[in-house]
Amino acid sequence: MYQRLHPLPKKAFPWFIETQLQWTDSDLYGHLNNVSYLAYFDTALNMALVEHGALDPTPSGQGPIGLVVQNGAQFFAEVAFPSRLHIGVRVESIGRSSLTWGFGLFARDAALCAARGYFVHVYVDRDTRRPQPLGPSLSRCAEALFVDPTSDPATGQ
């Protein structure tokens, strides 16, 4: 019923963050809880925005903020503590006031991601929360990180 994704290699992502799996993100089943993967994606997305000059998250920051209108993930392998994590980030489609972000979470040196995810961001005025067209900094960020998903290598499980 819901769209299926397939695992991707690191080369499908143009930009990464590296971080450490948190102990508290494992659940009763001894593995990284499914919901917590999306917290790593949210961090990677916002670091990509900040490091590309497209978001100032400080209280005095100006410019639009991104509200998530849709998110989701698909899981291919379990991840367990402790592990270094590499989170790949890309922009999969560019709308008038929205971006679709794609993510891959890689544990250590795995060839394929343990999970993929996506977030649809609508950019809004910080105060009125009304959608705004992408300005120059968001457009530059989106272009720098854009990967056409139709060019993905076929690695279907």
Place this chain on the structure above:
Amino acid sequence: MYQRLHPLPKKAFPWFIETQLQWTDSDLYGHLNNVSYLAYFDTALNMALVEHGALDPTPSGQGPIGLVVQNGAQFFAEVAFPSRLHIGVRVESIGRSSLTWGFGLFARDAALCAARGYFVHVYVDRDTRRPQPLGPSLSRCAEALFVDPTSDPATGQ
């Protein structure tokens, strides 16, 4: 690119939990963070399993456990602290060893849900983590909570 959902009223869900929005689940933007909605869905799903006799989450528990292979959510309205939350739960499709769960998160007395979500659970042996056919307790639980999504009222925004 990714499938869109529309908001639903409470009557679209046969079973609910009630809980309290956690202070730490709000983010820099002053609202419930998008990822945290899925944590409430995960709680609701596992309480539905436990209360229908289909999961024993204790260390000595027997029987299959559900691994999430796909999740996702769509967001219609912001939710802010403090708020009582009502999480509606239903089963949207029944497979041989899997169930698709649907959720709606309602803040206080809202007529329509602030967000919808879904989790696809594959039921596996607790030790081998190999998929198993749904046994009697999971089948009973699924039938008790099943709602055919094609019968949803049209409330599209």
Place this chain on the structure above:
Amino acid sequence: MYQRLHPLPKKAFPWFIETQLQWTDSDLYGHLNNVSYLAYFDTALNMALVEHGALDPTPSGQGPIGLVVQNGAQFFAEVAFPSRLHIGVRVESIGRSSLTWGFGLFARDAALCAARGYFVHVYVDRDTRRPQPLGPSLSRCAEALFVDPTSDPATGQ
């Protein structure tokens, strides 16, 4: 080396919230993770402030906010999913611009709390983050919730 607390009964607390243990707050050891207890305390503290008219957490809110300068907890019993939680709240000491809050987390119908905690809040101007004397609404809230810890029943384990 660090100060020890002993478990308390419900009557040691003048005010409570009731909530649901989140699935994601359990860790690898199959119980509520020690850190997550403090998230429930933070929620209870902020609900106590809001419901006593001493905090407006909305973006347009006025008046001081509380910054935590110290927190801590002591654990007496494990808590496991699923469980209703009752979080008791009290004010243990009242300073010029600070309050020391005390908490007890009770699982279901337990006679004694599974854990106790405390937060020291300094109240500051929302913008300058400089400490401010407690105003009338914070003082009223503090007096309504004050319990002298030296009057605690002796229940030491």
Place this chain on the structure above:
Amino acid sequence: MYQRLHPLPKKAFPWFIETQLQWTDSDLYGHLNNVSYLAYFDTALNMALVEHGALDPTPSGQGPIGLVVQNGAQFFAEVAFPSRLHIGVRVESIGRSSLTWGFGLFARDAALCAARGYFVHVYVDRDTRRPQPLGPSLSRCAEALFVDPTSDPATGQ
């Protein structure tokens, strides 16, 4: 009423992890939530155990596990997204079946920690949850990370 700690420099800690501040760990006040600091401490503690051969966190792991009987933190400076975090770890006292762990959280290149914390761990049998004397691997880990807190440099604020 509760014991006060003072901020420490990096040299007060013999061992560190480095990680990335998670977006979802900031709260309504635009800074790292007080509770989330303890989640970073929990990760650092468990990585120290694993990397010193004193904990096997996998389902088939043998040997004792540490249960937290007391935790706490003191906060000296706010930390905001995005930031690399360095978490310093040390053992502050060694008991028969318990260890007191001390932590310092450093944002980027700060000379002094933004927060300190402590966890008291009692080591128990994985199944019976009865306390056990520290075995050879825990004792070696504790000795490698031990720092006598009475030798701390005086940096009181």
